[in-house]
Amino acid sequence: MKAIAFYKYGNPDELKLVELKMPEPKATEILVRLHATAVNSGDIRLRKADPFAVRFMLGLFTPKIHVLGSVFSGTVVRVGSQVKQFKVGDNIFGSSDLKFGTYAQYKCFSEHESIAIKPENVSHQEAAAIPFGACTALYFLRKVNIVKGQKILIYGATGAVGTAAIQLARYYGAHVTAVCSKNNADLAYSLGADKVVDYKSEDWINSSEQFDIVYDTVNKFELSKIKKILKSDGTMILGAADLKVMLLSSISSVFSSVKVKFGMIKHNQSVMEFIGTLIKDGHLRPVIDKMYELEQMSEAHQYVELGHKKGNVVINIGD
Ligand SMILES: NC(=O)c1ccc[n+]([C@@H]2O[C@H](COP(=O)([O-])OP(=O)(O)OC[C@H]3O[C@@H](n4cnc5c(N)ncnc54)[C@H](OP(=O)(O)O)[C@@H]3O)[C@@H](O)[C@H]2O)c1
Numbered sequence: 001m002k003a004i005a006f007y008k009y010g011n012p013d014e015l016k017l018v019e020l021k022m023p024e025p026k027a028t029e030i031l032v033r034l035h036a037t038a039v040n041s042g043d044i045r046l047r048k049a050d051p052f053a054v055r056f057m058l059g060l061f062t063p064k065i066h067v068l069g070s071v072f073s074g075t076v077v078r079v080g081s082q083v084k085q086f087k088v089g090d091n092i093f094g095s096s097d098l099k100f101g102t103y104a105q106y107k108c109f110s111e112h113e114s115i116a117i118k119p120e121n122v123s124h125q126e127a128a129a130i131p132f133g134a135c136t137a138l139y140f141l142r143k144v145n146i147v148k149g150q151k152i153l154i155y156g157a158t159g160a161v162g163t164a165a166i167q168l169a170r171y172y173g174a175h176v177t178a179v180c181s182k183n184n185a186d187l188a189y190s191l192g193a194d195k196v197v198d199y200k201s202e203d204w205i206n207s208s209e210q211f212d213i214v215y216d217t218v219n220k221f222e223l224s225k226i227k228k229i230l231k232s233d234g235t236m237i238l239g240a241a242d243l244k245v246m247l248l249s250s251i252s253s254v255f256s257s258v259k260v261k262f263g264m265i266k267h268n269q270s271v272m273e274f275i276g277t278l279i280k281d282g283h284l285r286p287v288i289d290k291m292y293e294l295e296q297m298s299e300a301h302q303y304v305e306l307g308h309k310k311g312n313v314v315i316n317i318g319d
Pocket of ligand 1: 040041042132133136155156157158159160161162179180181182184199217218219220239240262263264265304307308309310311
């Protein structure tokens with residue numbers, strides 16, 4: 001099978017088109033023909049081993065996992081003898097989480113992983129654009145128990161996580177203020193934002209408006225500014241916080257009634273099933289910025305690394 005593999009940490013040219021052995025499903029596994037995957041912001045960090053901590057997960061000197069990619073949409077082509085939930089021909093989508101391996105034509109999954117039946121109202125390419133942002137945003141919005149009528153500000157509102165966060169916050173009935181660049185205002189409104197603010201203009205920080213929840217999806221919003229616009233008993237979600245931001249925000253929360261949430265999200269199958277229902281019912285739609293072929297993976301990485309994609313960058317793997 002064709003796959004994109006890397007054997008050294010580094011620039012996008014380290015991603016090579018290779019021929020690998022077909023994976024064999026175990027008794028409890030399904031073999032999936034992947035039709036699409038996506039390049040996410042996290043993939044860039046893994047490829048570059050930046051931050052250094054990536055090396056503790058993938059390999060200290062060289063990567064021990066060679067095929068990256070964590071989201072997919074595809075068709076079940078074989079099932080192990082003990083598989084109960086899926087059958088050959090099922091169209092499924094989801095996340096391989098920290099097992100990676102979706103930059104490839106085929107991959108085996110345990111039937112209990114973070115996978116679900118793909119809703120029929122989206123294509124494989126559209127379905128692959130959803131799990132990364134939706135699983136992340138849903139994890140954090142559930143963690144803060146978002147409820148109807150709350151005011152949420154989403155910073156970095158037009159990336160993969162931000163575009164999902166706008167739609168999910170609206171689904172839960174919150175009043176959404178989206179912060180993004182001026183060029184992306186229409187996109188944010190089209191996803192359901194009630195108000196859109198340009199992050200390059202500073203004036204809005206000085207307004208008297210206060211929020212129940214401030215969700216910084218991209219780790220670009222200074223803590224002092226978040227505190228300024230957060231209600232005294234509000235919650236900040238620091239979805240992309242680095243160690244320094246985690247430490248500083250934790251310390252400052254000890255001295256105030258503000259709550260802070262950060263950390264690695266957890267994937268599971270019921271979350272993917274719920275996301276499938278939201279797509280089917282029209283509450284969540286894919287946002288695709290660009291689409292590349294598997295052979296163009298290094299080009300896709302170059303684009304995502306610029307840090308300004310709108311929603312998602314999808315990789316078509318074919319039939
Ligand atoms: N905690 C977890 O377990 C977890 C899980 C998944 C992801 N994450 C993290 O979540 C983060 C967001 O991921 P993503 O895929 O959504 O990122 P992304 O798609 O690459 O984000 C791009 C967006 O960020 C905006 N942006 C860039 N610079 C900005 C700035 N200075 N101020 C405000 N917005 C700015 C861009 O808007 P413009 O083009 O308009 O500038 C663009 O829409 C990543 O750091 C990722 O590692 C964490």
